[in-house]
Amino acid sequence: xxxxxxxxxxxxxxxxxxxxxxxxxxxxxxxxxxxxxxxxxxxxxxxxxxxxxxxxxxxxxxxxxxxxxxxxxxxxxxxxxxxxxxxxxxxxxxxxxxxxxxxxxxxxxxxxxxxxxxxxxxxxxxxxxxxxxxxxxxxxxxxxxxxxxxxxxxxxxxxxxxxxxxxxxxxxxxxxxxxxxxxxxxxxxxxxxxxxxxxxxxxxxxxxxxxxxxxxxxxxxxxxxxxxxxxxxxxxxxxxxxxxxxxxxxxxxxxxxxxxxxxxxxxxxxxxxxxxxxxxxxxxxxxxxxxxxxxxxxxxxxxxxxxxxxxxxxxxxxxxxxxxxxxxxxxxxxxxxxxxxxxxxxxxxxxxxxxxxxxxxxxxxxxxxxxxxxxxxxxxxxxxxxxxxxxxxxxxxxxxxxxxxxxxxxxxxxxxxxxxxxxxxxxxxxxxxxxxxxxxxxxxxxxxxxxxxxxx
Amino acid sequence: xxxxxxxxxxxxxxxxxxxxxxxxxxxxxxxxxxxxxxxxxxxxxxxxxxxxxxxxxxxxxxxxxxxxxxxxxxxxxxxxxxxxxxxxxxxxxxxxxxxxxxxxxxxxxxxxxxx
Numbered sequence: 001x002x003x004x005x006x007x008x009x010x011x012x013x014x015x016x017x018x019x020x021x022x023x024x025x026x027x028x029x030x031x032x033x034x035x036x037x038x039x040x041x042x043x044x045x046x047x048x049x050x051x052x053x054x055x056x057x058x059x060x061x062x063x064x065x066x067x068x069x070x071x072x073x074x075x076x077x078x079x080x081x082x083x084x085x086x087x088x089x090x091x092x093x094x095x096x097x098x099x100x101x102x103x104x105x106x107x108x109x110x111x112x113x114x115x116x117x118x119x120x121x122x123x124x125x126x127x128x129x130x131x132x133x134x135x136x137x138x139x140x141x142x143x144x145x146x147x148x149x150x151x152x153x154x155x156x157x158x159x160x161x162x163x164x165x166x167x168x169x170x171x172x173x174x175x176x177x178x179x180x181x182x183x184x185x186x187x188x189x190x191x192x193x194x195x196x197x198x199x200x201x202x203x204x205x206x207x208x209x210x211x212x213x214x215x216x217x218x219x220x221x222x223x224x225x226x227x228x229x230x231x232x233x234x235x236x237x238x239x240x241x242x243x244x245x246x247x248x249x250x251x252x253x254x255x256x257x258x259x260x261x262x263x264x265x266x267x268x269x270x271x272x273x274x275x276x277x278x279x280x281x282x283x284x285x286x287x288x289x290x291x292x293x294x295x296x297x298x299x300x301x302x303x304x305x306x307x308x309x310x311x312x313x314x315x316x317x318x319x320x321x322x323x324x325x326x327x328x329x330x331x332x333x334x335x336x337x338x339x340x341x342x343x344x345x346x347x348x349x350x351x352x353x354x355x356x357x358x359x360x361x362x363x364x365x366x367x368x369x370x371x372x373x374x375x376x377x378x379x380x381x382x383x384x385x386x387x388x389x390x391x392x393x394x395x396x397x398x399x400x401x402x403x404x405x406x407x408x409x410x411x412x413x414x415x416x417x418x419x420x421x422x423x424x425x426x427x428x429x430x431x432x433x434x435x436x437x438x439x440x441x442x443x444x445x446x447x448x449x450x451x452x453x454x455x456x
Numbered sequence: 457x458x459x460x461x462x463x464x465x466x467x468x469x470x471x472x473x474x475x476x477x478x479x480x481x482x483x484x485x486x487x488x489x490x491x492x493x494x495x496x497x498x499x500x501x502x503x504x505x506x507x508x509x510x511x512x513x514x515x516x517x518x519x520x521x522x523x524x525x526x527x528x529x530x531x532x533x534x535x536x537x538x539x540x541x542x543x544x545x546x547x548x549x550x551x552x553x554x555x556x557x558x559x560x561x562x563x564x565x566x567x568x569x570x571x
Contacts, residue, residue, distance in 0.1 A: 259511065259522070370486050390485050395513070395521035396462070402525045402561075404568035405466045408489030424567040433562055 004214050004240045006203065007359035009310045011065025011088045014199050018059050018182040022451075025183035029115045029122055031456020033108055035098070036117040039441050040170050040292075046434060047441035049167045053254045053290035054094055055116065055124050059182040060198035062289050062307045068179035069096035072132045075175075079142040081346035082302065087356040089346075091302035092294065093139055096126055096180075097172040103131075114176065115183075121448040122184050129178040140168035144296055144328070150344040153298055153333035162328060163257045164294030186446035192253070195267050197287040202248075203312035210285065212246035214239045216315040216363065217308035219301075219323065220251045221293055223261045223269035223420055225412045227392030229278055230368045230377045235317035236283075238363045247284045248313055250304075253445060254292035257325060259398065260432045261420065263288075263440070268419040276415040287311070290445065297322055297329040298337040302351055302358075309360040317363045338362035368392065370410065377410070401430050459502040461520045463532050465491040476539045495531065495541050504548060508555050524558030525565060 019025045040049035057063050065088055070078065074085045075093050084090050098106070108114055108128055116124045144165055145154040158165040188196050197205060206212050216236050222228065236244045249270045253263045261269070267286060274284040289307050294300055300323035308316050322334035330336065339362075341347035341354075352358045369389040371378035383389070392411065400407050406417055424430040427439070465473070465482065470491060473479060482491050497505070502520055506512050511522045530550055534543035547554075 372487065375487055391517060393515050393517060393519075393521070395515050396517075396519065399462075399521055399523075399528065400464055402565055403464065403528055404566070405464050406568070406570065408486050410486045410489050418570065421567055421570055424565075428564050428567075430565060430567070435563060 001240055004314050004361070006207065006213070006215075006312050007309050007314060009061070009064045009199065010306050010358060011086065013065070014061040014310060015058065015064040015067055016061050016200060017067060017180060018185055020185060025122075026452075026454050028113070028125060028181070029183055030454040032113045032115045032125070032453065033106060034115045034117050034122070034453060035102070035106060036120070037123070040097075040167060042166060042170060047437050048163060048170065048255050049292040050255070050441060050444065051096060052118050052123065052444065053292055055180045055182070056186070056290045057307075058094065058180050059124065061310055062199060063090075063094065063303075064199070064306075064310050066090060066094055068094075069126065069175065069177045070094055071130045071177040072175070075134070075139075079139070082299075083346065083356070089302065089351055089354065089357050090306065091296070091299045093143060093168070095134070095171060096176045096178075097134075098174050098176060099172045100174060102172075103174040108176070115453055116180075118186075119444070119448055122451045122453055123186070123448060124180050124182045124184075126176055126180055127178045128176050132175050132177065133173050134171065134175055136169050136171040136173060139171065140165045143168050143294075144299065145345065150342070152342050152344055153330045153336055154328065155330055156326070156328050158328055162295065162326060164296050164300075167292060167294060184448055184451045186448050188446050189443075191264055191268055192288065192445045195251070195271075195286050195288050197285075197311070199310040199312070202287060205285070206246065206248075206312045210246055210282075212244075214244040214314045215246040215248050215312060216244040216317055217304070217311070217313040217360070218247055218249045218317055219304045220249055220266060220270065221256060221260060221323070222394065223265050223412075224273055224416060225392050225397055225407070226377060226410060227368045229273060229413075230379075231317060231319060231365055232284075233279060234368075234379060235315075235363050235365050238315055238361075244315055245283070247279060248308065248311065249284070249286045250308060250311065251286070251288040252291050252293045253288045254290055255437055255440065256293055256432050257295070258432050258434070258437075261430070262423045262427060262432060262436060263445075264426075265420045265423040268422070269416045272413065272415040272419055276413065278413055293323065295323055295325040297324040298333040298342060298345065301334040301337060305351060305358045305360050305362075309358055313360060315361045315363050317365055319365050320367055335364040338364060398431065457499060457518070459497045459499065459514055459518055459520050461495045461497055461523070461528075461531060462492045463495060463528065463535060465493065469532060469536075472536045473539070478535065478539055478541070481541060493535060493541060495535070495544060497544055501544055501548060504551070508551055509558055524554065524561050526557035526561065527554050530554055
């Protein structure tokens, strides 16, 4: 068996569209029209997406080879076949949407450069290649699929209760397509700053500091309980002639659904796993990607494959109900995609076995539970005492946390629980609620240095 | 089919039922590290609970979850008072009050006092 090595970035080359030199950036934006970025909101005003997060993930290469807001032909290709115009697979529409009123007021056209402002400062540019209109509801429906068109995995029609569906449904109808470039590099606030490893940096750390040859990625939007910890430990036994050298936790940071944990607690909770030795830091590293989670199960898993391959991972673990909410998809939809493909979504074979596909190797995992007979955390495919299982249910844990009862060590590590309480004290609430979403939307994860837009 | 609600017992709750017949009904989970009392809820009553609390749901184990903290606390209060697990009717008598308390929990839940 040949030894596995770090795969190339998806598309062959990492996208890096960040101008670091102030004089060059100022020349780029001089005299250009400006537009202050706005959040996508639900009809009641709840913020559910901030496009700045997508711009960051594009420009720092997490979404390589995507370089900006998609042109109409590319959007159609992604919705129909999950492929970019360059043939490389990609799961989601990435769009810069504005309202009819804003479009009229801006008076921009193809060929113009628009300066995207954030918190009152220049942040990025959008070089407009095409302007077109979408029907947001149609985009939302086609993004996630329907039971009729995607019968292999879609079980229920998507509706207003699905956060990802609502993100696309609430998109504005006018799309400005073109490449993004960050012209004023943001500074991350604590605690985000110490977990910020964009793909080029992450690859360098994996190779030169950690010296990991094989790395398995762990997707998270959760504070880890011991079931997650066991998933990481056991999935990492894959590899080649030896288990994976490293476990890369990559948290999705952005607007989430109510009842999820605050982003800060997620990051510091995972950090506690290595800080307190449950998986030693020599083997475990916590990072994040900015993205307002779409909860798209198999579709989201494709994005996770893209992101983590770009970050330098060789393997990716996928559990049951991966990045899922509700019962819209089959609970094994992600595992179906990565084991045999989903033809109706454009995959006659798994995403790592098609042309222009991913190189990251999937590791589909079943479930972990506590077995009182084995007296240990058991793997569902090994343990023969199914009737006696004691499951790590997320809602069971949330109930315990909300009541202020410290979960037992075998369920959640006390040091991890303390991170929940730490951020609970900051936000007066242990979970994401409307107030948290409003605060996050206002403050974001970053600050921007002061910068002028020079006159032409 | 009945559903269930688990009431978790930390040390202070355990003290309140110690020495009563409830002690025999304690379920030990996770190698004895977690004590709980399991209250059986007939289907018609679990429907009432699900209707009253928007976020409440039945999880894959058949347990009613995501009910307000106020509901869980009331459930334990009634159990401790009656020294019995047959208290769901008593709790449902307080449903209006608990729905109101639950609404406030969207904004604030007091954090536990731990270092």
